[in-house]
Amino acid sequence: MRKKRFFTSSFAALCLLSATVQGQSLSAHEEYLQFAQNEDGEIHLDDGRTLFYTVKSRSQVNGVEVIRAQVDDPALAEFMDYSSFIITLDHDKQEMSGYLETGSGQFRLQSPSDGNENVFWRKIKPPKMDDRILKNPDTSFMGRLNQEAAGEKDASGRYVIDVFIGFSEQAAQDVGNINTEAQMYVETVNEALNNSQIEGVYLRLVGVGVSPQNPGVVTSVLQDGKEWFKDDIARYAPDLIGLVQRPTDAPGSAGGWGNVPGDIVVIGAPWPGAYRHEVGHNVGGMHCKSEGDTGYNYGFSVRQGRGTAQCGNDLSYYSSPLIMDDEGNVLGTTHSQDMARLWRERSAAMSANRIHKVPFPGETGGRYRMQNYWRADQFLHMENGGLESGAIEQGWWSAQWDIKAVGQDDYVRICNRWRAQACMNVEDGGLQAGAIESGWHSAQWKLEPVEGQPDLVRIRNRWRPDQYLHIENGTPEAGPIQPGWFSARWKLTSTD
Template sequence: MHKKRFFTSSFAALCLFSAAVHGQSSSAHQEYLQFAQNDHGEVRLDDGRTLYYTVKSRSLENGVEVIRAQVDDPTLADFVDYSSFIITLDHTKQEMSGYLETGSGQFRLQRPLDKSENVFWRRIQPPKMEDRILKNLDTGFMGRLNQEAVGEKDASGRYVIDVFIGFSEQAAQDVGNINTEAQMYVETVNEALNNSQVEGVYLRLVGVGVSPHNPGVVTSVLQDGKEWFKDDIARYAPDLIGLVQRPTDAPGSAGGWGYVPGDIVVIGAPWPGAYRHEVGHNVGGMHCKSEGDTGYNYGFSVRQGRGTAQCGNDLSYYSSPLVMDDEGNVLGTTHSQDMARLWRERSAAMSANRIHTVPFPGEGGWPLTLQAEDYLQFSDTTAGNQGGAYRSDDVDIEATSDSGGGYNVGWISDGEWLAYSANIPAAGEYVISYRVASPSGGGRIQFEKQGGSPVYGGVDVPPTGGWGNWTTIQHTVNLPARPAKYCSGDEKRRLQP
């Protein structure tokens, strides 16, 4: 695994303006039934056009059905594998959210006041973007990003970036169903990653919330929002936080704001496409490349109205030199416009921003075995990997002589630590077991919560007669029902109730 490259921290904004509304429509209930029951149908746009859709896939996420579809858009006629239509359905309430991108504009489902009123697909004008630079004051976050990470993967082996979406009460009123709306935001990113051939990572919605605060789409929300939703953040441990506001006339308002890089964004409720753009900023992306700009974290645009997520945000793509549009235009360059590369490089670090508390699909089996070499974070006092195996950071790893093979961590000094993810299913006593080897003993392993306090317990390492002579040691600790971070050790660690 190679070292990640990270760019200068900054701040970016996306300004958007909505268009006037007119055209044909149907009732909200009819629209819901169409997508719930049919894999083919029509979408009537407020510009007078009628497009026909075909469902590509249906899945269930957090009780919300996610539909990905294609439309017969004549302006994107040759985009065979391009998917740009997302519908999310709440079958309990028979409500839905939707976001459609065409070659001539982006559309969202207009929310009616009640289910009997007509709905229509309203056009959103392409965004106008401007950069503002602001250094990220969270040095802890920046340090984690610049540290090589294994990341958090589900059973399929993909990195999972957990997301929490917090709405103001006013924004929640505007969008209607916050569950379908939040899931739709997340899927705009997942669809762009899929279109851009970025595999092995996806965003997962783990929670939604509502706050009475609505200053608007301004930069102060990025600081204040973590306080408004601190209980939700503690509960869901999201890697990324998205905030949704009703736009106001406050100074500095925009369509969206996001740290570059960072773990929090804010968007205006009328502009769902801003979420994909701002999350691109969180990963480290900038806007369109200008003369003199360096790095490959820029968006790409073929021309006006044909830009990727960070440069125009017209198409459901992140820039990539490996992908072409329907006209045969390559949507990036290897030297400066390759957001897909940045996503691949940062997926592990982004997924490890917080230790997940919502179990991954299929997760939860006990006893739980954690491999010492698969740490999420570390502190090591010496430069380089003295063992020369498995990873290329400063933790010392070598091939192990213990039964079962694999690797062990060695050359451990006082004060060094390794951090791991473990979802503790219930508060109570747990037996922590370690596989260790030491010719003369004398060391001690300490087990503690992330951040160093409280210390749950420790155990002395006995002499085993040689570096290749392995034994199991264990101790009992009392743990709360939450993730833990623990430190030092040698090869295999076994956590069992």
């Protein structure tokens, strides 16, 4: 059993000063720059408090930077290394989304409604929870979920559960940047999996979409939403579908709904934490355990305000008897409140709900044509001996590239089909295609999906990570790029 501890530094405690939001809140751009450039800083809550945060990790996902941070919150002092602060940054648009959980409630980054440019962290007031469990009308789903599925794994050996998030037009207006917002939802689940020591599985956002339909956060959306986004579902083949609505006064409205078990949820745009709870239902989780309930798929609550995802949803944990806080409280029981066990048992089947169409990182692809997004008539080829970009003919092998994974890493080699020994590299400084040695990192590349355009990638060198493949100056080059350069975006089309 692992004990979770939390340390409150004397310096950070000094930052818990009373502050007026009006005087200390930042503009949207200043708030973005703070998280883009700094590893620690202050956040100003609309209840007048100022909290100090420290960045724990940064990663790039679908062109969005995901930041996980820790807040020095005395109200959660019994948890060490507890991550409850997620920020997602769109560097192209210099926009962000954010979700914070404290001992006194949940907050999200919002602009004041009076129209001024300052932003602050506003406390979320979730609606009263509806205790009803929504059984999946597709009775065959449980059978598929319980079957021994091989599952779909990436090169690291982890199960990948692909996610599509569809917004109503009204909800999209409310949240602003749907790419950072959708990634934030997905990370609320990944953070809870990490905190709960549920290894070997993660959720991956593969696409977002917008629909004019907005009946509200009601159960009918679970059926109708698959029709609204049928083309996106066919395109991205997600294992899970998330729908986001602007709340209405429709009968049966709630903060969120999800089939138990299932592959689709709906949440209200004001309540991002509901996504973590509803996905727990999709896996097969129930609410708080009542007397007479059987099974181990229930949430757990230590006390009021200290509930795991399915039982109160106050903490970024799924119930687990293997997690203990510094006060000695275990966050689950082996016989009835062990959502972590349920996740481990069902990850394989959840990841295989649909066969993925968006390639996994480092996945061996075969032969491809490489077409530039900025200049659609420009393809990379070696028809005249050297590496060029330009118009091509359909049958040219010189314009076909073999993209193969390098071991278990998320990197690939890109070699020409016509001249098999010619592989792209920057060994001598500039971009070239020629003979390489097996260990050259200069000939290894990462394919990074472009945010909002999952059929496009940026191609970054491993040896020189600031160098991307582009044709900004008219010819193929490798070098630093600006986030908005279309010349550094590529569409890979299979020739198989």
